[in-house]
Amino acid sequence: GDSVTQMEGPVTLSEEAFLTINCTYTATGYPSLFWYVQYPGEGLQLLLKATKADDKGSNKGFEATYRKETTSFHLEKGSVQVSDSAVYFCALFPWSSNTGKLIFGQGTTLQVKP
Amino acid sequence: DVKVTQSSRYLVKRTGEKVFLECVQDMDHENMFWYRQDPGLGLRLIYFSYDVKMKEKGDIPEGYSVSREKKERFSLILESASTNQTSMYLCASSSPPQNTEAFFGQGTRLTVV
Numbered sequence: 001g002d003s004v005t006q007m008e009g010p011v012t013l014s015e016e017a018f019l020t021i022n023c024t025y026t027a028t029g030y031p032s033l034f035w036y037v038q039y040p041g042e043g044l045q046l047l048l049k050a051t052k053a054d055d056k057g058s059n060k061g062f063e064a065t066y067r068k069e070t071t072s073f074h075l076e077k078g079s080v081q082v083s084d085s086a087v088y089f090c091a092l093f094p095w096s097s098n099t100g101k102l103i104f105g106q107g108t109t110l111q112v113k114p
Numbered sequence: 115d116v117k118v119t120q121s122s123r124y125l126v127k128r129t130g131e132k133v134f135l136e137c138v139q140d141m142d143h144e145n146m147f148w149y150r151q152d153p154g155l156g157l158r159l160i161y162f163s164y165d166v167k168m169k170e171k172g173d174i175p176e177g178y179s180v181s182r183e184k185k186e187r188f189s190l191i192l193e194s195a196s197t198n199q200t201s202m203y204l205c206a207s208s209s210p211p212q213n214t215e216a217f218f219g220q221g222t223r224l225t226v227v
Contacts, residue, residue, distance in 0.1 A: 006156075036218075041220075042220055042221075043118070043204055043206075043218035043219050043220045043221050044157075044204065044206075044216075044218040045218065046215045046216070049215070089156065089157065099145065099162065099164055099170070100144075100145040100147075100162075100164070100208045100209075100210070100216070101147070101159060101162055101172070102216055104149075104156045104157040104158075105156055106154055106155060106156035107156045107157075
């Protein structure tokens with residue numbers, strides 16, 4: 001079945017460092033890919049998404065490119081801030097699904113120190 | 115502003131109690147979901163509903179049931195709470211086209227003692 005694998009955390013960075021969180025997926029066809037973020041004490045909110053191969057999603061300085069050849073959707077940011085400390089979830093919407101059901105990775109905790 | 119509201123942020127219940135977690139959305143969404151979030155396991159789908167009175171099992175439905183009598187409300191029921199159901203529970207809603215954004219509630223942290 002379809003699945004998502006994220007790099008294990010926690011990831012600890014200093015402010016202004018470069019961030020990469022790896023995400024790979026297994027799926028048939030052409031799934032849609034998402035990054036969600038969960039700030040402390042809150043629910044998840046959509047950070048960015050890409051719906052077809054080679055699409056780049058971007059928001060709040062974060063970017064991720066849908067790479068079908070490597071089945072990856074890595075999250076990057078050039079300069080992180082303390083306010084970016086959160087849990088990041090990579091997710092997949094299966095190509096053949098008609099129910100809106102997302103498949104999530106296990107989440108990666110990011111801690112940014114001043 | 116769109117909203118998914120869960121009735122409680124924190125709950126403490128005793129083993130064997132029947133527990134109700136309530137979720138309300140104000141976006142007229144067709145789809146509603148209940149997920150469970152545990153460290154290292156990410157989000158796992160318990161149940162979802164794509165229409166009033168319709169429900170389907172997710173990946174971990176054992177020990178849970180759901181009710182959707184009105185479009186805006188989706189309830190998760192723990193028939194007889196057990197300590198291994200201590201977790202964070204997240205409700206979400208979405209609407210077709212199916213690959214659009216899912217909106218999440220703030221979560222309910224349930225502790226079963």
